[in-house]
Amino acid sequence: MIIKLLARPLLAAPFIAEGIDAVRNPKKHAERFATLEKPLTQLGLPPALSSDTEMLARVLGGVSAVAGLCLATGRKPRTAALTLAAINLPLVVTSNPLWQAKSAGQRKEFTANLLKGGALAGGLLYAANDRAGKxxxxxxxxxxxxxxxxxxxxxxxxxxxxxxxx
The missing domain is CATH 1.20.5 (Single alpha-helices involved in coiled-coils or other helix-helix interfaces)
Structure with a gap:
């Protein structure tokens, strides 16, 4: 029980901070979505939604912050963790395009970021699977x-x- 009281807020903290930053300063976060615009329209998202990347960054930042707060406080933690994992995985992959690395240093940085993002996603999926003994x-x-x-x-x-x- 005490481990959950510590682990959930620690796992949620980066998502809360990034979410709030995306809502307050969407320009730097919008650059991430520029690479996602084409795949999102191919998946059927209307171009009106994917073309305004700053608004998309704000919306996803707000969702991330709220889901992070829910996870940290234990309110619907499984849903919150699954939501954060669903948001996190595509962003990590598109923000660290290992296949476009131009140097060994850049490849190393992308690999480290992908592994960190994968570790966070693993923790979120583990938290989403926690049924509290039920x-x-x-x-x-x-x-x-x-x-x-x-x-x-x-x-x-x-x-x-x-x-x-x-």
Whole structure:
């Protein structure tokens, strides 16, 4: 319990800080989205949404800050962590285009940033999987079916037993 109280805010802190910075200073964050404009339109996002990169940076910054705050405070932490992972992964990959590195130093920097971003994404996915001791929906469904089958079997045995007694 105490580990969660420390780990969630520590994991959320960079997303809160980056999100607030993106809302306040969208120009430097908008440069990241310039590389995403073509893939976003290919995925079906209307050009009106992807063309205003400063607004997109502000919106994603706001979402990132709010999701980070939710994760840090424990309000819907699984949803918040999954939201942050979904935002983080594409940004990390596009912000560190390893395939476009022009020098060994730049390649090393991109690789380090990709690994850091991947580590954060891994932590977020781990946090999204934390059910706080509750069983998963899959387990609960299987358990329900198993008990239902057991009850049906017991009911049939009881009916057969009372029919035989008559």
């Amino acid at each position: 069983p998963s929906l899959g387990w609960r469904w299987d358990n329900y079916l198993e008990h239902r089958a057991d009850l049906k079997d017991t009911k049939q045995k009881l009916k057969a037993r009372y029919r035989d007694d008559d």
